[in-house]
Amino acid sequence: MTQDRALDILKTGANVFLTGEPGAGKTYVINQYVAWLEAAGLNVAVTASTGIAATHIGGMTIHSWSGVGIKDTLSPQDLDVIVSREKIVKRAKRAQVLIIDEISMLDGKVLNMVDKILKTIRQSEEAFGGIQVVCIGDFFQLPPVTRQGDVMQYAFMSEAWLALKPLICYLSEQHRQEDELFLSLLGSIRTGEIEEDHYTLLQEQVDIGYEDIEPTRLYTHNADVDAVNSQKLSELPSPAHKYQMEGKGGKHLIEGLVKNCLSPEMLVLKEDAMVMFTKNNFEAGYVNGTLGRVVRFKDGYPVVETTEGKEIDVTTTTWEVAEDGKILASIEQLPIRLAWAITVHKSQGMSLDAAEIDLSKAFVYGQGYVALSRVRSLEGLKVLGMHPNALQVDPLVIRADQRFRELTEEADDAFSAMEDDEVEEMHERFVVAHGGKVPTGEIVPASNIERLKKTSTYEETKRLLLEGRSTEQIAKERGIAPSTVWTHFEKLAEDGAFDAADIKKLEPTDWSDIKPELFRALDKYGAEKLKPIYDECDEKYDYDLVRLARMQYRLEGKEEVVF
Numbered sequence: 001m002t003q004d005r006a007l008d009i010l011k012t013g014a015n016v017f018l019t020g021e022p023g024a025g026k027t028y029v030i031n032q033y034v035a036w037l038e039a040a041g042l043n044v045a046v047t048a049s050t051g052i053a054a055t056h057i058g059g060m061t062i063h064s065w066s067g068v069g070i071k072d073t074l075s076p077q078d079l080d081v082i083v084s085r086e087k088i089v090k091r092a093k094r095a096q097v098l099i100i101d102e103i104s105m106l107d108g109k110v111l112n113m114v115d116k117i118l119k120t121i122r123q124s125e126e127a128f129g130g131i132q133v134v135c136i137g138d139f140f141q142l143p144p145v146t147r148q149g150d151v152m153q154y155a156f157m158s159e160a161w162l163a164l165k166p167l168i169c170y171l172s173e174q175h176r177q178e179d180e181l182f183l184s185l186l187g188s189i190r191t192g193e194i195e196e197d198h199y200t201l202l203q204e205q206v207d208i209g210y211e212d213i214e215p216t217r218l219y220t221h222n223a224d225v226d227a228v229n230s231q232k233l234s235e236l237p238s239p240a241h242k243y244q245m246e247g248k249g250g251k252h253l254i255e256g257l258v259k260n261c262l263s264p265e266m267l268v269l270k271e272d273a274m275v276m277f278t279k280n281n282f283e284a285g286y287v288n289g290t291l292g293r294v295v296r297f298k299d300g301y302p303v304v305e306t307t308e309g310k311e312i313d314v315t316t317t318t319w320e321v322a323e324d325g326k327i328l329a330s331i332e333q334l335p336i337r338l339a340w341a342i343t344v345h346k347s348q349g350m351s352l353d354a355a356e357i358d359l360s361k362a363f364v365y366g367q368g369y370v371a372l373s374r375v376r377s378l379e380g381l382k383v384l385g386m387h388p389n390a391l392q393v394d395p396l397v398i399r400a401d402q403r404f405r406e407l408t409e410e411a412d413d414a415f416s417a418m419e420d421d422e423v424e425e426m427h428e429r430f431v432v433a434h435g436g437k438v439p440t441g442e443i444v445p446a447s448n449i450e451r452l453k454k455t456s457t458y459e460e461t462k463r464l465l466l467e468g469r470s471t472e473q474i475a476k477e478r479g480i481a482p483s484t485v486w487t488h489f490e491k492l493a494e495d496g497a498f499d500a501a502d503i504k505k506l507e508p509t510d511w512s513d514i515k516p517e518l519f520r521a522l523d524k525y526g527a528e529k530l531k532p533i534y535d536e537c538d539e540k541y542d543y544d545l546v547r548l549a550r551m552q553y554r555l556e557g558k559e560e561v562v563f
Helices: 003-010 026-040 051-057 062-066 076-082 086-094 108-121 159-164 180-191 196-203 222-234 251-260 367-372 395-416 420-433 448-466 471-478 482-494 500-504 511-525 531-536 543-555
Strands: 016-020 044-048 097-101 132-136 167-171 216-219 241-244 246-249 266-269 274-277 291-298 301-306 311-313 317-323 326-333 336-338 341-343 355-359 381-386
Touching: 003 016, 003 026, 003 167, 003 395, 016 026, 026 044, 026 097, 026 132, 026 167, 044 062, 062 086, 062 108, 076 108, 086 108, 086 482, 108 159, 132 159, 167 395, 180 196, 180 367, 180 395, 196 381, 216 222, 222 336, 222 341, 246 251, 251 326, 266 336, 274 301, 291 311, 355 367, 448 471, 448 482, 448 500, 471 482, 482 500, 482 543, 500 543, 511 531, 511 543, 531 543
Parallel strands: 016 132, 016 167, 044 097, 097 132, 216 341, 216 355, 355 381
Antiparallel strands: 241 266, 246 326, 274 291, 274 336, 291 301, 301 311, 317 326
8 A cells, every 4th residue: 555545544534553564654654644633733642652662753652641551450440540630531532543653562451451541531432432543563573572471462452453443554665675685585574484595695694894884783682782882882992981870769669760761770981982862852952762972071971972963961861750740769860871782672663774683592573573674775784693583473463464465455445446535525524523624735744853842842941940940031041931931831740740849949939828819719610721710819810820829739639530
C-alpha cells in the first residue's frame, strides 16, 4: 500500500494498524496524519510502548498516558484509583485519536488494560471508549519484555485488538535501504526462508573498512556494551573526570529510578570520549540519543560537540518519580553516557550509515533482524559475530504477517473502488463529528522535536521560577505575556510537575489572608472556570491569584472528579 492510500484511510477515522518493513515510511505517514488532525482542530494523543520510542515520535509512553504505569494486572481497586485521577480523566475524555507507536513491544495484557480504562472513563462499551486508535509498528521488531515466568502475548493476540478490528495499512515503499541484495536478505528473514547463502553473505562482511566515519557498535547484551566503552575510554590519554549519581527519597524508589536511567550511577569521562545524551533539553540543543564527543571540560563539567558541530555545556539534571504532584524520589546525574557501543534494544528506530554488529549472542526472536535493518546498505555493515539462531523470527509473527498482507490488499482494493469525492466525504464526516473542520492547503508537519518542545517550554518556565525569578521577570526573559507564564504554571501543576513547594513560591506575602476566601468560592463554584471565583470575591483579587488558589485547591485534592 502507498503512503497516500494509508493517509486516506487514516483520515476516515477508522481504527488502523500501520505497518511495513523498516524504511517504508511509517513515521512519515503518522507525522503527516498528526499534522492534519491538529490543523483540523482534533485532539490527538501521541504515545508509544517505550520511553525511547516515545522520544522518537514526540509523545509519552502509553503506560504513563493511560495511568497503567508498571502494572501487569488491573484489579477493580487499581481501576478505581486510576479513573479518580483528574489528569488521566481529562486527557482520556479530551482525546479523539490515540496513536500507539512501536506496538510490537507492547504486551497484549497492557493493551487490554488501556481498553478497560478508556471504556470506564468514557462510559462506553465501544473498543477504547469509542476513540480512533492507530497502532504503528512491525512485529518483526523486538517483542514485549516480560517478567521472568510470565507468558508474553503479542498485541495482535489480545482481546482489545480483536475488538478494534483495525484496517491494515501495510506500506510497500522502501526509503531506507537501496541495496537490492541487502533488501533480499531482510525480506528472506521476514518470510523465514533463510538459506546457507544468506549466512555466507553476512560472513563476508567481516573485513569492511570505513572512511571518515566511526561506526557504532551494536551488541545484544549490556555487558558487551560496557566492556567496549570501558576499553575505548582507557585508551584515551587525558585525565579522567568522575561524576557520581546522587539520590533523594525512598530507597526502593531510588533503585527503580537508577535501573531505568540511561545515565550510569558512576560516569567516567575524558576528553575525546564518544557520548550519547540520555534526556531531552531542547533549549540546550539535544534530545535523548544525540551523539557527540567531549572536547574539553569547563568548571568541572564536560563540553560536548555534537555530530552537527554544536558545542553544548553539559550540567547535571534530575529524574523524578512523583504521585499527585508530590516528588517521592529523585536522582541527579549528567544526562550523558559513553556511546562507542549501544545495545540492539536502544538502536530500534535508528538509521545508521555504518555499524559494527555482534550477533554472537542473539538468540531472542527479532534481535538479528532489528540490528541488520538499522543499516542502510551492506557497504556500511560489518559483522563481528553470528549466533546460529541470530536470523530467526517467531513463526507466529510470520503467519500473522502473511495475514496482514492479505488484509491490506482487501483494504486497498476497497478504497481503490471508491470515487475521490466519496473518500473526501468520509474525511469530512469524521472531522465534523468531532467538532473540527477539514483543513485546506498545504500542511507542514511539526518535527518530533517541535512537538516535544511544546512540553519542554513549561519546564523552562519552571526552571526560571526555581532560580528565583518573578512572574514578570520570567515573562520578560522568555518574551511571553505574564498570563502565558501562569498558563505554564497551571499546566505544570496539572501534569504533576509542580509540587506544593513550587507553588508556594508564587504566594504573595498576605496569602494567608486571601486564600480562605478564594477557597470558599472554589467550594461553592468548583475549579472548572475562573470567572465565577473572580466575581464571587467581588473582583478584589486578580485572575493570577485566582489561578494560584485553583492550583493549590486541586493539589490538596479538594476538587471532585465528575464522570
